Amino acid sequence: MRAGNRSLKSRLRNIRCLLMDVDGVLTDGKLHFTGNGDEFKSFDVQDGHGIAMAQRAGLRIGFVSGRPSQATTRRAADLGVAIVLQAATNKMELVEQVKTRHGYRDEELGFIGDELVDLPVLRRVGLAVAVRNAMPEVKRAAHYVTRRAGGDGAVREVIEMILKAQKSWDKVIAKYLVILTCAWLPVAAAAASNEMATGYIEKFEVPETDENGVLRWKLKGDRAQLRMDGTMDLQNARAEFYQSNKVAMVLSAPQCLLDRVKKRAATDGPVTLENPDMTVTGIGAVWDQATGSVILKSNVQVEVRSGGVALPSFGEKKP
Known part of the structure; x- marks a missing residue:
């Protein structure tokens, strides 16, 4: 994990918006297709409850994915997640748009990732999180590595840490x-x-x-x-x-x-x-x-x- 001047708890307290990758973070990273070629994903219920609680506490949630998917769109709609950025060839560029639109500072943003494409964002935000199943380079860039794997409650784990640090x-x-x-x-x-x-x-x-x-x-x-x-x-x-x-x-x-x-x-x-x-x-x-x-x-x-x-x-x- 990456060392930093600030403690993990102080980073958690500053977070106002938590962004995350989808494949490998909200899911286990596996792609499933029907006989007709339609894609479907498996999402964790505990992650869903965690996202609902986070939004109820005033924490903004966003999905940033490199792949377009109707399953991701449906999951975001079910949870009331307004920030849904898909087909992202440059995730850092999209995160900058979120910052500008909502007036966030770097230290007020958190990001959960698992792949090399997430590294530019993880090196920029105030709270960089790698899931347990992330690539080694991603884990080294993170301020925190989750105990649970992507698609198995990792997002819920991070949300609980943020809400507890913020005493909410x-x-x-x-x-x-x-x-x-x-x-x-x-x-x-x-x-x-x-x-x-x-x-x-x-x-x-x-x-x-x-x-x-x-x-x-x-x-x-x-x-x-x-x-x-x-x-x-x-x-x-x-x-x-x-x-x-x-x-x-x-x-x-x-x-x-x-x-x-x-x-x-x-x-x-x-x-x-x-x-x-x-x-x-x-x-x-x-x-x-x-x-x-x-x-x-x-x-x-x-x-x-x-x-x-x-x-x-x-x-x-x-x-």
Whole structure:
């Protein structure tokens, strides 16, 4: 591998756009043809999930291939990849066009390659990656060589490294799980019963981190049921608020309604707020996930234990 003045972690943190070759990187490099002469390729599912998560985190993804292929075009369309450059006789020239169009600096670009034709790009970008099955010369030019081979999760490996270095991995995982859950729930429910209009999932847990990757809260519960209006009915919900990676306050309610669009949860039933020094109970509450504030509606009662201090961010709603 190539030595450099900057650490691998610092290179990963700077990446805003990750470009990659297709044959030998997104695939195992083998070419398959039908009896009619049509070409088809085998892509890795884990790579696909990784690309989806990267784009959800704001990382731009691009395919740069020396060979034109309908399979590559289809794969890019399925994943929502907008930068698709094929039949590239000069990959460096195309990468320069991407830089100019989007205003990237060299250090903000990453490239994953396997063949000699990728060398000019690898020697220029801020993060040069060679897959495990790459040519020896390519490996020597790289800042990092993947543990996994092309077409077998190598792209996913690199994407995870970038997102973790940028402290966005936990947040992406939380959002990805929520999206997958909400997409799956109606399908699972319809399969279970034609009369069910909504679906549900049991024993859920969703964390939320800040922009630095620090855990803010975890939302747990026994059951989450998706309603027709897109909101979720949560049973035995429990929100744990964190400070310095420790639980500072717990909000619990037998039932509440979560609005994922407005980023708030509300209940008209009993609710309890608790920290090591104090317990607050009431009827009805609204939790704003964006600000972290909790507002109790009525019948607020406070029990302060010896040496107790005020709970952070709660108040009774005024009539």
